């Protein structure tokens with residue numbers, strides 16, 4: 353398998369696809385294509401001519417099969433290796449985890465717009481809009497409920513690292529970059545995600561990247 357990702361510093365959807373690939377336990381070749389550079393154009397055309405790939409990252413190739421979109425990649429990999437590697441076994445917990453992942457995938461536009469992922473950066477004194485504050489409060493509420501009801505087995509949302517953590521890892525990065533004040537339980541969760549060995553590997557690569565995308569640097 354090969355996984356095409358964008359800049360590790362900026363590409364939040366790539367981080368999700370990459371963590372999903374790691375969580376699968378399968379081996380994969382990782383190809384980083386810097387967003388909006390020369391290779392980016394050819395990536396957008398290189399869909400094998402058969403698939404309506406979106407031209408966005410991440411993209412997973414498994415032999416002839418192409419899977420684009422982070423949530424499809426996670427589910428494709430869960431189909432291959434077994435659902436339990438990604439999702440809680442308990443129906444009630446799994447229902448919530450699936451809802452949280454779907455909500456992350458479809459929502460929080462204000463947070464995404466005002467706080468784009470930028471792992472290397474730290475921003476002082478951000479004043480989020482009311483919409484962005486609403487997104488932050490909603491996420492903290494979901495984290496609190498997952499941790500309180502289902503988190504007893506470990507430091508992650510549903511105890512052990514899983515799909516929900518894969519999807520909220522870029523939010524951990526955003527809250528860190530923009531220094532969003534969070535309650536203690538959330539700080540502990542964020543620390544657990546930040547210190548996870550896969551996350552540390554991604555952060556190190558992001559720090560080593562030299563590409564700078566100005567439009568993401570001027571926010572905040």
Ligand SMILES: N[C@@H](CCC(=O)N[C@@H](CS)C(=O)NCC(=O)O)C(=O)O
Nearest residue numbers: 363364365366408409410421422423
């Ligand atoms: N819904 C898609 C979103 C993918 C996406 O927007 N990726 C961004 C990078 S984080 C991208 O490729 N942006 C370039 C563009 O919009 O042309 C997913 O979940 O994978």
